[in-house]
Amino acid sequence: MRRLTLIILLVCLGLSAHSQINNLSSFDGRLLHYGIQVGYTQSKFDLKFSENSALRDSMQGVTSYYNAGFHIAVIGDLRIWKYFNLRLLPGVTIINRELSYSWEHAFFDAHPHLDIRRNVESVYGEIPLEFRYRAMRWKNFRPYVTGGITYGFDFSSLRKNKNNNDEAIVRLNPHEVHYTIGFGLDFFLKYVKFAIDIKAGFGIINLWVEDDDIYSRSADYLKSRTLMFSFTFEG
Template sequence: MKNIIFLFAFLFIIQSASAQLFTKEKILNDENVDKAFLSYGYFLGFNSYDFNFDYIYNEPDIQTKKSTGFNVGLVGNMRINSFLDLRLEPGLSITTRVLEYPESYFDGVEFTSSDLEREIKSTYIHVPLLLKVSTKRLNNFKPFIIGGVSTSLNLSSNQDNPDDNSAGKFRTTKNMYYYELGFGIDFYLFYFKFTPSIRGIFAINDELVRDEDINSPWTGNIDKMQTRGVFINFTFQ
């Protein structure tokens, strides 16, 4: 699924860019859209979340089985100058990850096949503050890079749940902090501006809520667990 999305986005960008570069189009669509001090829009997109682990002991890695999630949100853009914009993009991101544990984590402990997996469903209210650095507009498109910081509230964290993995409950923290970096292209269409972009997000803080038992096979060997992910968004302004 993710590879198909990447392929379609790439082909769309290449086709549109080539058409405008080689036909030397002179008619500019929506010439004044970037001149407003404040502008607004919305985005739809996809995500792929992962976990990065740091371990206490030298044991086999915990594997993360990823899936394709969904993003939706709003865009608020403040123009600084012709090349710089400050953007606020509050949105909702939904994803599911499954942790797969090696059997060696359960040495000396009775376990079943269900103990080797933990499903983590996450619903994030994600709020990034980003600086967009653009090139000069070329006919009806304009490439850019974008980066900044963000925070999210995980509505599915189970942080305050008194049950832990001994009762089948894997817990994560409610509040997360990230840095983000990505790139994209603004396409100026006749009625609106369309922007496909890809962005990586990297957590700064530890997301794991540890079990009561310090030797828990699920959390005892984890020194730090941090979210990382990829967003593919399609913005309309």
């Protein structure tokens, strides 16, 4: 996170040298333009622990932690009004989320407390639809806020099969929907528009799929939580 913040700061300082001349002065007047987005993702699960599971299996809790990922998308931007744009960003997101299961076994004197971790790898094909409100341009800078909704399909779910009870794979609903809110800053360079974008995503639907094993009975619901740091190039 510190390294990413430093990179963003250095990029902003470097681009500020171009602010004396108004680059791409007619760019935002276009009805339609395209671009590409690449970025870094931090993802985890928001979940509710099942108390019934704790009574039945001596499980004390389930915790999820943020893990790193990557996303890439193409951009289609439609100008609606002077300050509003509608954007479609179909792309791919690769993430690896982790679940930690806490157990208590009073009859095990040597190891009464045990944590078991399961990785949940996902490769989402996503179709985000976003609305963007842009402030007035100042020289070669233009801040904005954005919000939207994203549908995703987890292609890795097609190959997830449970091998045995010791290495049970956590199964998720392959269909995922979340809403996003965020902000960013456009930099108008000589030939392209560059932007730094920060968004948060909040899952809407329950991803949890219950199987006949102790791990899948450990939660009542599970939803996605995502932080996205993106760089966009539009021309």
